[in-house]
Amino acid sequence: MQAGELTREEADICRKFAQDGYVVIPGLIDPETADAAWLDYVTIWQESNPFNLPAQPDKFDPTWGRTGNVHKWVMGMHGLLHHPKIVNLIDLLLGKPCIPYQTIPSFYGSEQPAHSDAIHMTTFPLGFLAAAWIALEDIHPDSGPLVFYPGSHKLPYLLSEAAGIGIGDHKRLGRRVYIEKYEKMVQDLIRTKELKPSFFTANKGDVLIWHHNLLHGGSPVNNPEITRKSLVCHYFAEGVLCYHDLDNALADIANNGDYIGIVKEELATEENFDEQAYLLANRDVAEAVKNGIIPSGYSHFQSFGKSEGRKLRVDLKTQN
Structure with missing residues (x-):
């Protein structure tokens, strides 16, 4: 193959991802690496417990045990997040x-209701996030396997505004508004x-990568x-605006896994001036x-x- 061309395997992976919204790579992570990462997690939990778990x-x-951003404490999990085979595929x-x-x-098993990552980890333009689900043991059908809906990534993006969740509603009213409005609309979509559904009854080391939506x-x-x-x-993806649509918060890329500031223009005032948001909205100033x-x-503002009349935040009204 000439430089810049895809291998046949890479082309097949891209085609599958575009068509179905996901791709499974069997045995991408070797079992020893999977075992070591899990042992590292359990050891740190039992010895120092920075997660405050029982x-x-x-x-x-x-x-x-669904500890957000476990990679910040557990080097084995950090290694999986940054595993070159996964990172290269996501690129x-x-x-x-x-x-x-x-x-x-x-x-x-999480028993988490169906959702798209787009409302939680949003990008501008849309579509520039992917996730990798790594099986760290053989997944039994009765354990509550990951469930996903092939082709659903082609549906229109369902964000807060379309779900009837106003700016600040989630912070003010809590998870109830998300359950009653967003999750209900997703279930209605699945039905109509x-x-x-497909179920990921994987073997240890298998990886499923899914599309943003x-x-x-x-x-x-x-x-x-x-x-x-x-x-x-x-x-x-690099070079796009990353934020949490539900909470109207910018992703803090420098401290990966966290959110800072606010992003939508409707809440932007001179009194709550946000340096990062202003620079994201005005690339020439940045x-x-x-x-x-x-x-x-x-100082520029x-x-x-x-x-x-410069914007204090990125105008997200053009999001699909």
Whole structure:
């Protein structure tokens, strides 16, 4: 193959991802690496417990052990998030270099209702996030395997506004508004579009990579005695705006896995001026700051931006 061309295997992977919204790579992670990462997690939990987890796993609580951004404490999980085989595939599928961002481990099946990552980890333009679900043991059908809906990534993106969730509603009203509005609309979509579920009963080391908009969740746990050890990793593409649509918060790429500030113009005022948001909205100013022409976005806003009518936040009204 000439430089810049895809191998036949890479072309098949891209074609599958575009058509169905996901691709499975059997045995991408060797079993020894998977075992070592999980042992590292359990050891740190038992010895120092930075996650503040109870001393014993709770098999009747599907959320138990789903520690956000476990890679910040556990080097084995950090290694999986940054595993070159996964990162290279995500780069290929996104068409841009990726930024490893967030991790969530699971001891047991999550039973999480179907959703798309787009409302939680949003990009502008849309579509520049992918996730990798890594099986850290053989996944039993009764453990509550990952469930996903092939082809659902082709549906229109369902974000907060379309779901009837106003800016600030989630922070003010809590998870109830998300469950009653967003999750209900997703279930209605699955029913009206007659989407058919698939279940990832994987072998240890198998990896499923899904598209930003693919609907997925956790299927019912039929036997709570059976674990479902796994790690899901999320990746943003470089060079796009990354934010949390539901909470109107910018992704803090420098401290991957966190969110900062606010992003939507409707809440932007001079009193809550956000340097990063202003620079994201005004790329010429960001370039000038980078090159030392002006000291900061705030100084530009005070001297020029206010009179020029510069936006304090990116205008997201053009999102699909």
